[in-house]
Each structure stands twice: as C-alpha cells, then as structure tokens.
Amino acid sequence: MAEMKKTVRDLHERPCDVKRRNTDVLLGSGYKPRSEMTPFYESFGLFDMASPQVVNNFCDQLEASTDQREIILKYAKATDGLARDLARRLAESYGVVETHFYRDWPSQLRMNKYHLNPETIGELGVGLHTDPGFLTILQGDEDVPGLEVMA
Numbered sequence: 114m115a116e117m118k119k120t121v122r123d124l125h126e127r128p129c130d131v132k133r134r135n136t137d138v139l140l141g142s143g144y145k146p147r148s149e150m151t152p153f154y155e156s157f158g159l160f161d162m163a164s165p166q167v168v169n170n171f172c173d174q175l176e177a178s179t180d181q182r183e184i185i186l187k188y189a190k191a192t193d194g195l196a197r198d199l200a201r202r203l204a205e206s207y208g209v210v211e212t213h214f215y216r217d218w219p220s221q222l223r224m225n226k227y228h229l230n231p232e233t234i235g236e237l238g239v240g241l242h243t244d245p246g247f248l249t250i251l252q253g254d255e256d257v258p259g260l261e262v263m264a
Contacts, residue, residue, distance in 0.1 A: 114188075114252070116184045117184055117185070117188040117252075118252075118254055120177075120181045120184045120185060121157075121224045121226070122226075123181065124157060124175050124177065124181070124224065125155065125157075125224075125226045127175060127176070129146070131174075131175060131176060132144050132146070132155075132157070132175070133146075134174040134175065135157050135158065135171065135174050135175060136174070137158075139160045142158040142159055142160035142221065143157075143158050144156070144157055144158070145157075145158070147228065150240055151238075151239050151240060152228075153227055153228045153229055153233060153236060153237075153238050153239075154225065154226070154227055154228070154238050154239040155225070155226050155228070156223050156224060156225045156226065157171075157175070157223070157224040158221065158222065158223050158224070159171050159189070159221065159222040160219055160221055161219035161220060161221070162189035162192065162193055162220050162221070162222040163189070163190075163193040163219065163220045164219075165186060168182075168185055168186050168189050169182065169186075171185070172185060189220075189222060192220070192222070192250060193220040195250060196220055196248055196250060197216070197220075199248060199250075200247065200248060218246075218247070221246060225238075225239075227239075
C-alpha cells in the first residue's frame with residue numbers, strides 16, 4: 114500500500130502535458146485537472162483496472178517506470194479482487210448465490226490528489242456527487258484519511 118501511495122504521489126508530480134495524456138475514453142476515466150469548480154482536487158482514472166492491457170496503456174500514457182507499472186498492476190489486481198469478493202459476499206448475504214453480476218463489470222480506479230492545507234480545512238475537496246458504481250472502496254492517506262458522507 115505504501116508503494117502505491119508513493120507511486121500515485123509521483124504520478125501527480127508529472128508535468129501537466131504528461132498528465133493530460135490520461136485521456137477520458139469513457140465517463141469516469143482520464144485525468145481531471147483542478148478547476149474553478151474543484152480547486153483542491155485533481156485525479157487520474159482508469160475505466161477498467163481489471164484489464165492488464167488498460168493498466169499498461171495508462172502506465173504508457175504517464176511514462177510510469179517499470180517498478181511503478183508493477184506496483185499499479187499488483188494494486189489493481191488486488192483491489193479488483195477485493196471488490197469482487199465483497200460483491201459476492203453481499204449477494205450471498207441476501208440469498209443470491211447463483212449470480213454473475215459482479216464478474217463482468219469494469220472496475221474503475223481513481224487516483225485522487227487533494228490540495229488541502231490548514232487554511233482550507235472544512236472546504237469541499239470535490240463537489241457534491243454520487244459515485245456511479247455499485248461499490249466504492251476508499252483508501253485514505255496521510256493528508257486525507259477519509260471522506261465525509263452526507264445522507
């Protein structure tokens with residue numbers, strides 16, 4: 114996990130022209146730069162981290178090193194496996210045993226960076242939104258240990 118966090122920090126330090134190579138092929142994928150609407154937030158995205166080809170293309174776009182590529186592939190595989198296992202267990206807990214709904218879905222991966230500091234505490238890191246997928250797995254870091262959820 115520490116290696117993945119370092120890799121994400123390193124990718125966010127790339128020049129803007131390199132970061133913009135992470136194109137938005139489908140909704141939810143691709144580089145999202147800071148903007149007037151989200152001045153504290155930028156993000157990379159992959160539409161399907163379960164696909165080694167998609168992950169390798171992402172790494173090519175951002176000129177990831179061989180070590181970074183291996184770290185991202187390993188993290189993507191583990192996180193996708195966790196998501197599928199959680200989905201299977203949720204289905205089973207509702208008595209749905211013979212289902213394949215979680216096997217063919219794309220597993221999106223977003224790598225966020227929040228440009229927050231002591232003066233911006235309490236500000237929204239990203240605008241109010243609803244995640245579009247079935248399940249969201251969040252990994253906090255030293256700067257942003259979690260999210261505030263509103264119901």
